[in-house]
Amino acid sequence: MPTPTEVVALLKAQRIRHVRLYDADHAMLLALAKTGIQVTVSVPNDQLLGIGQSNATAANWVARNIVAHVPATNITAIAVGSEVLTALPNAAPILVSALKFIHSALVASNLDDQIKVSTPHSFSIILDSFPPSQAFFNRSWDPVMVPLLKFLQSTGSYLMLNVYPYYDYMQSNGKIPLDYALFRPLPPNKEAVDANTLLHYTNVFDAVVDAAYFAMSYLNFTNIPIVVTESGWPSKGDSSEPDAIVDNANTYNSNLIKHVLNNTGTPKHPGIAVSTYIYELYNEDLRPGSDSEKNWGLFDANGIPVYTLHLTGADIVFANDTTNKTFCIAKRGADPKMLQAALDWACGPGKVDCSPLLLGHPCYEPDNVASHSTYAFNAYYQRMAKSPGTCDFKGVATITTSDPS
Numbered sequence: 001m002p003t004p005t006e007v008v009a010l011l012k013a014q015r016i017r018h019v020r021l022y023d024a025d026h027a028m029l030l031a032l033a034k035t036g037i038q039v040t041v042s043v044p045n046d047q048l049l050g051i052g053q054s055n056a057t058a059a060n061w062v063a064r065n066i067v068a069h070v071p072a073t074n075i076t077a078i079a080v081g082s083e084v085l086t087a088l089p090n091a092a093p094i095l096v097s098a099l100k101f102i103h104s105a106l107v108a109s110n111l112d113d114q115i116k117v118s119t120p121h122s123f124s125i126i127l128d129s130f131p132p133s134q135a136f137f138n139r140s141w142d143p144v145m146v147p148l149l150k151f152l153q154s155t156g157s158y159l160m161l162n163v164y165p166y167y168d169y170m171q172s173n174g175k176i177p178l179d180y181a182l183f184r185p186l187p188p189n190k191e192a193v194d195a196n197t198l199l200h201y202t203n204v205f206d207a208v209v210d211a212a213y214f215a216m217s218y219l220n221f222t223n224i225p226i227v228v229t230e231s232g233w234p235s236k237g238d239s240s241e242p243d244a245i246v247d248n249a250n251t252y253n254s255n256l257i258k259h260v261l262n263n264t265g266t267p268k269h270p271g272i273a274v275s276t277y278i279y280e281l282y283n284e285d286l287r288p289g290s291d292s293e294k295n296w297g298l299f300d301a302n303g304i305p306v307y308t309l310h311l312t313g314a315d316i317v318f319a320n321d322t323t324n325k326t327f328c329i330a331k332r333g334a335d336p337k338m339l340q341a342a343l344d345w346a347c348g349p350g351k352v353d354c355s356p357l358l359l360g361h362p363c364y365e366p367d368n369v370a371s372h373s374t375y376a377f378n379a380y381y382q383r384m385a386k387s388p389g390t391c392d393f394k395g396v397a398t399i400t401t402s403d404p405s
Helices: 004-013 026-031 045-053 055-067 089-108 139-155 165-170 204-218 246-261 336-347 369-383
Strands: 018-020 038-043 075-080 116-118 120-122 159-162 226-231 276-278 327-330 397-400
Touching (some): 018 276, 045 089, 055 089, 089 116, 089 139, 246 276, 369 397
Parallel strands (some): 038 075
16 A cells, blocks of 8 residues: 555545544654644554444544544544444444543543534444335444434534445346446436335435435434545456446446535435545455455555546546546556557557657667557547547556656
8 A cells, every 4th residue: 555645645536524444553654743634543443342332432532543643633523443243243333332431532632523423324324225215224233322412413423324226226136227226317207206205316325315304304314414424436357247347437426415505405415415435435445345345445555546527527537627637548457469559559540640659769768568559549539638438448448647757
């Protein structure tokens, strides 16, 4: 993985202003100091039992991981555990205690107004989720959910929810259309309608968020906002996941960003934006499990975009890089024969002037097919005004924000 300094350099280059950490890594928090980036830190599940059983342990955690870093590092939230009710059910009885102990330590340090405390949930704790108006939390968790929601309400915090339309789509046995999962436009007769409220749903994401709102209202909590702490789409999968591809990942995340930034809200709460964290910044090539588990990232470990987000109509930009400083390079590890064939095409039918690649000319060195291909690919991409599809070359090229020259 990149160093904390490299991660922060990428965040700044892409003008990313909010980031969620899955722990409270000190080197990362130091690197984020004085950047203004809003940071959500996390209490890992393996530390939850100790914190939930001891006010002193919670106070020590806050002193080491929060007080030691603010105000230089702009910490705005603490995620206590991750999907505890489904991933670590034995810790469920002490979950609310853990939140209260962490919050008490923030109060003692005068940080409770600045830093909210909550815990991310898997959407699977919500049952009967469509139509959204019928949704309710799994009743077996009422002894946890009711005091948890009381805590969130009394502290002005929010419900943290992980929303994955990819898994809803995969598990629906064809009942959920791919376009509905990807925020693609649907004809009115294809929109899902909640028969109880007559609200129309054009995407899975909104339906899931509204199901959580209705589940809270079923327990008489109607004023707790929702923050989506994880959402995304994998760019690669194994043979059992044919829709885990770059185009779908790009479509989902691009449309998600536009949906959130447009302050569209949801049918139940129109105009109220649902703050959302994209899962995740980097691919995790060493992560165990299926191919898709390793490929949720927007970037590879070298900071090269896995794909370039479509954010402004037909233009292609990455994140908020409105200057569109993107370049086309040969993919690392690409088959040399495929690269050579693509290079031959670019210098022939593609009409790229490849004379600088000749012996004794400025771009001859380094003399290898990857470097020569990068020169030709990028020359073609720039000449074609970076239009969609002009940096592919049968899969051996990729877009980057780092100038290869």
